[in-house]
Every structure is written in C-alpha cells, then in structure tokens.
Amino acid sequence: MWPYFDPEYENLSQRMNPPRVCIDNTTCSDCTLVKVDSMNKPGILLEVVQVLSDLDLFISKAYITSDGRWFMDVFHVTDQQGNKITDQKTIEYIEKALGPESNILGTKGDSWPGKSVGMHSIGDYTAIELIGTDRPGLLSEIFAVLANLHCNVIAAEVWTHNMRVACILFVNDEATFQAVDDPSRLSKMEEQLRNVLRGCGDDVRGARTSFSIGTTHVDRRLHQLMLADKDYEIGGSVAERNEVIPFRPVITIDHCEEKGYSVVNIKCKDRPKLLFDIVCTLTDMQFVVFHASVSSDGPYGLQELYIRHKDGFTLDSKEEKEMVIKCLEAAISRRVSEGFSLELCGRDRVGLLSDVTRVLREYGLTVTRADVTTIGEQAMNVFYVRDASGNPVDMKTIEALRREIGHTVMLNVKRVPSSASASAKAPQPSRGARKGFSFGGLLGRFWG
Numbered sequence: 001m002w003p004y005f006d007p008e009y010e011n012l013s014q015r016m017n018p019p020r021v022c023i024d025n026t027t028c029s030d031c032t033l034v035k036v037d038s039m040n041k042p043g044i045l046l047e048v049v050q051v052l053s054d055l056d057l058f059i060s061k062a063y064i065t066s067d068g069r070w071f072m073d074v075f076h077v078t079d080q081q082g083n084k085i086t087d088q089k090t091i092e093y094i095e096k097a098l099g100p101e102s103n104i105l106g107t108k109g110d111s112w113p114g115k116s117v118g119m120h121s122i123g124d125y126t127a128i129e130l131i132g133t134d135r136p137g138l139l140s141e142i143f144a145v146l147a148n149l150h151c152n153v154i155a156a157e158v159w160t161h162n163m164r165v166a167c168i169l170f171v172n173d174e175a176t177f178q179a180v181d182d183p184s185r186l187s188k189m190e191e192q193l194r195n196v197l198r199g200c201g202d203d204v205r206g207a208r209t210s211f212s213i214g215t216t217h218v219d220r221r222l223h224q225l226m227l228a229d230k231d232y233e234i235g236g237s238v239a240e241r242n243e244v245i246p247f248r249p250v251i252t253i254d255h256c257e258e259k260g261y262s263v264v265n266i267k268c269k270d271r272p273k274l275l276f277d278i279v280c281t282l283t284d285m286q287f288v289v290f291h292a293s294v295s296s297d298g299p300y301g302l303q304e305l306y307i308r309h310k311d312g313f314t315l316d317s318k319e320e321k322e323m324v325i326k327c328l329e330a331a332i333s334r335r336v337s338e339g340f341s342l343e344l345c346g347r348d349r350v351g352l353l354s355d356v357t358r359v360l361r362e363y364g365l366t367v368t369r370a371d372v373t374t375i376g377e378q379a380m381n382v383f384y385v386r387d388a389s390g391n392p393v394d395m396k397t398i399e400a401l402r403r404e405i406g407h408t409v410m411l412n413v414k415r416v417p418s419s420a421s422a423s424a425k426a427p428q429p430s431r432g433a434r435k436g437f438s439f440g441g442l443l444g445r446f447w448g
Helices: 008-016 044-054 088-098 138-148 183-197 218-228 238-244 274-284 318-333 352-362 395-405 439-447
Strands: 020-024 032-039 058-065 070-078 126-133 151-161 164-173 208-212 250-256 261-269 287-297 300-309 339-347 365-375 378-387 410-416
Touching: 020 088, 032 044, 032 088, 044 058, 044 070, 044 088, 044 218, 044 274, 058 274, 126 183, 126 218, 138 151, 138 164, 138 183, 138 352, 151 218, 164 218, 183 208, 218 274, 218 318, 250 318, 261 274, 261 287, 261 318, 274 287, 274 300, 274 318, 339 352, 339 395, 352 365, 352 378, 352 395, 395 410
Parallel strands: none
Antiparallel strands: 020 032, 032 070, 058 070, 058 287, 126 164, 126 208, 151 164, 151 365, 250 261, 261 300, 287 300, 339 378, 339 410, 365 378
C-alpha cells in the first residue's frame, strides 16, 4: 500500500518558505542585481524572466540554479538606457511581482489577468489570433477590415518570420468600448480576416483565425503560434539558409556525463528579451532548465543551459538535437528586425492603424514587426519596417513619410542596427568554459 500523502503539505511548505527577492544597487557599479530565492516549481524560471522582460530590462548576466526543491537566480539588469534600476515604482513592482506577495508559485490561481497586455491595463476586449503567409500590405488590410466592422484595435503584437506572420489583436466595439460578443458579428469578423490571410492564394500551410479565451502572456503565445506553425522549417542548402538568416545564431548541444544533463550553448547577437525567448521556447518544448549561466562578450550574448526533458531524459539522438537547434534559431530570430523603427504617439481613434499602415504600404514599406498599445486616450505604436522589394530604405522615403503622417501624430524614426556585419566574424561558442562549471560556484555567486 502506498503511504498517505497530504495534498496540503505542498501549499504549507510554500507558505512557510515564501519567495524572496532582493534588489541590490550597491554590489555592482554599472548594473542592478535582482536576486530571487524560492521554492522550485515547473515553469518558475520563465515567470521570473517574463517579469523582467515586461519591464524592458536588459539582462547582461545571470546565474540560475534550480536543482532539487529550491530555486535561486541572480540577474544583472539595466534599463533601456544602460542605467541602474533606481525608479522606486519599478523596484516596488519587481518586489511585488517576485516576492512574498507574488504568485510565482501558483498558489493564487491564474497569475496573468486577462485585462492587461504587457504592463498596461486595456479594459474589456476581444482577443483575436491570426497566423498565415506574410506579404506586403497584409497588416494594412487586417486593420482596414476591423475598422470597417467598427472595431477599435486597443493593443496588438505582430511578428513575422520566414515568410509567416502571427498576430494577436485586442479589439473592442467603437461605440460601447466593450468586448465584441455578438456571435454573428464575430463570425463575420472571422470570415473576413480569414479571406484577407488567404489573399495570396498559394498558402500551402494555411491561414488560421481564432478568438482567444485564455490569458497566456502575449509574447509567449506568439512563440507558441509560430512554433506550432513550424516557422523554423527552412528549405534549401546551408548556404541558402544562411542567406535567409544573415547572422545565424551558433548553437551546440552536448552531453554532460557527470550530472546527466544536455548542455545547450548559444552565441548570438545580444539584445533585450533574448533570455525570455530562449527559456520560453525550451519550456514550451517540454524541457526544464536546471542550471544556466548567461553573459555578454561585446555585441554577443552567451548562454549555457543545462536541461533535461520534463520526463527526465536528455537529448541523445542527432534528430532531437537538430530539432531543438532549429526551434531555438527561430525563437531568437523572430524578434530581430532590420531597417527602421517608426514610433508613433497620438490621440487614439478608430481607423488610425488602418490609415497609418495604408500610408506605409503606399510608400513601398512592409511591416516586419509591430507593437500597438493604448494608454488612456493615447495610442503608442511602434512599427518595424523595411523596403518591400528587399532594397535598403531610401531616406527620401522616410522624409516623405514623416511629412505625410507627422502632422497627425508624433513620429520618431530610428534606424535599426544591422546584424549582417557581424556574420562574417561570428565566433564559435567556447567549449572550454564548461570544464570549470560548478553548481557550488553558482550558489556562491547568488548571495555573495
């Protein structure tokens, strides 16, 4: 007979050992240390990294260990300007989101309420998920359909990768500001959006439109949509694949005999939210990160992750390793954009996004990524654009664009640094670092 196990024991243990978070601005001169110490549970690393990513904090270094029943991490972070985290509201948010009052242990039900996107509350809405083949002008057509149906887009995230597009749109009724819940209206919306996605006529993988009822984190859901769509599949030779990805991440997977882990080494161009994208993909592929070391080497990010499948097995076959490498390559590349970013801020109105994206299309620009947010009555939108024909964007086009839409909204144009120049000198990940790896060393770095 199996011994009796009290289901309340786990909750009791979590209440007796609540999560601890320490915001340290004294140890390092150039960054803030965020130290998290908690009972371990599946997915906790992703939730912690998610909180830091939502604040747009840059993680330059991290030490992660979660073997056994305890989870201890230390993150070296800065804000978008490279400064320490000194804003008291941001510090209090981190302490509340990761500390004793948080829900990272899952004891308070759903930790991601459905009425917020990223850091901003957006009220009542209907969430729409779209995936299909990308083409110039597609986003303009999607926003035009919603405007014609008298729907206001209050938030949206759009990613494109490998000729596929995934969108999550949050809309409400333009008159009532409430979620759209009329079945006939929803059916009409779904049909028209699906027709737009099928507009190219040769979509082999198909287009999908659905209304989301869950509360999954937006960026994680976009990763899930594109992973399920197999956007990581690129045909052709190695040379052709490298042409598609000008700076392809260098990823290797080895076996750690001593501890029984698969060791994933990644070297790629460093950027914000890189750790989130990697941990998110590994988690959704049912892998657990037990230990990790994250650092930077000039423009490159270095990550060494000790993982196992959640059933305890390591990656042994060549096919399994190749699949994980392809999926991680895709996860890293989805958020990479080249060309220009257009930051627009102005009074929100129905049809604003349709008008702006129509102008972009008329000037021969295609949107590779978009982040749409509404705060109060202000629309704050960022579009990453490039020339639809693949040529460099002419500055005359940018200036004409500024004159066209600059009189209705504030427009800030930034050139996105190209990663292609780094491809010729992309160094291989160091294999020697792992020989000196010590779990005790990670623990020593935590509170030391």
